[in-house]
Amino acid sequence: MISEPELFDGDEPYNDARTIPEQRTEAPVPVEPGVSDDGVRRRPWLWALGGAIAASAVWAGGIYLHDEPTPVPDTGDWRASRNLCADAKLNALTTELGTPPSAPSPLTRVHPDQHRASCFLAFEGDESKGRFPATVSLTYTLHKKIDPGPEFEAELTPMLSADETPDTLRRVERLGDKAFVTVKGGEELAIHVLDGQAVLGMTVQMDLYAKTGARPPTNLSGIKASMIADTKALMVELQS
Numbered sequence: 001m002i003s004e005p006e007l008f009d010g011d012e013p014y015n016d017a018r019t020i021p022e023q024r025t026e027a028p029v030p031v032e033p034g035v036s037d038d039g040v041r042r043r044p045w046l047w048a049l050g051g052a053i054a055a056s057a058v059w060a061g062g063i064y065l066h067d068e069p070t071p072v073p074d075t076g077d078w079r080a081s082r083n084l085c086a087d088a089k090l091n092a093l094t095t096e097l098g099t100p101p102s103a104p105s106p107l108t109r110v111h112p113d114q115h116r117a118s119c120f121l122a123f124e125g126d127e128s129k130g131r132f133p134a135t136v137s138l139t140y141t142l143h144k145k146i147d148p149g150p151e152f153e154a155e156l157t158p159m160l161s162a163d164e165t166p167d168t169l170r171r172v173e174r175l176g177d178k179a180f181v182t183v184k185g186g187e188e189l190a191i192h193v194l195d196g197q198a199v200l201g202m203t204v205q206m207d208l209y210a211k212t213g214a215r216p217p218t219n220l221s222g223i224k225a226s227m228i229a230d231t232k233a234l235m236v237e238l239q240s
Contacts, residue, residue: 075197077239078142082108085119088138088234092226093204097123098131115142125207133207140238141199149177152194156180175228176200176235189220191227195235202227202234 081087085104094100105120117140125133141148156169167190172179176195183189190203204223 072145073143073147073197075142075144078196078198079238079240080108080110080115080142081117081140081238083119084108084117084138084140085121087237088119088230089237090121090136090230091233092229093123093136093223096131096223096226097134097136097204098126098129099123100136113143113145115144116140135205135207137201137203137205138234139199139201140234143197143199148197148199149194152178152192152199153180156182156192172228175232181224181227183220186220189224189227191224191231193231193235198235198238200231200235202231 083106085106090100100121100123106117107119108117109115119138121136121138123131123134123136125131158167167182167184170181170183172181172191172193175191176193179191179193181189181191187206188203190201193200204227
């Protein structure tokens with residue numbers, strides 16, 4: 001009886017069991033702080049700087065998003081003027097200067113931030129009554145977004161050359177929040193009024209070049225009083 005042949009490989013018998021390689025587990029290599037995986041050294045302060053910048057950007061964005069809108073000023077009872085010449089009756093000045101022409105020149109500009117209106121009138125004078133020709137200009141500005149108060153007086157100071165003399169600026173009491181009158185020689189008077197969000201101006205200029213026998217007034221106190229009275233009446237009209 002023949003037994004199963006025994007297979008030999010050289011001097012050692014053949015073993016049918018396959019050898020499985022041993023699995024090796026390697027511990028992670030510690031990375032030095034400030035060194036990337038490719039071995040390049042990083043500067044730690046760059047990371048800190050980047051974080052600070054990012055935090056500042058987020059903080060600034062939060063301030064912007066949560067910042068309250070600028071409050072809109074209260075214009076009170078002041079209204080827009082579609083025709084400032086019609087709103088200004090000028091009864092007192094008419095007594096001083098004579099009847100104005102029948103075709104005055106009004107201008108207006110309407111804007112969400114500011115309303116402006118103006119009027120130009122020419123008084124022809126009356127030689128028989130000693131009334132000298134003059135022109136009257138009116139301005140009205142209603143500020144809807146900014147407060148005109150802080151710069152009101154500064155706006156009345158014109159830019160002058162070295163040889164020019166500034167106009168005389170005098171305070172007018174009991175007229176609006178603040179009011180001034182400027183006198184330029186003996187030929188021009190101007191009143192400037194600040195009241196809340198409104199700024200009004202009235203200028204009377206004597207026409208010294210008019211061909212008339214009437215003489216220009218040497219005392220402007222009567223014209224000044226008439227300007228103040230008509231300015232008060234115009235302010236009441238623009239708040240009705």
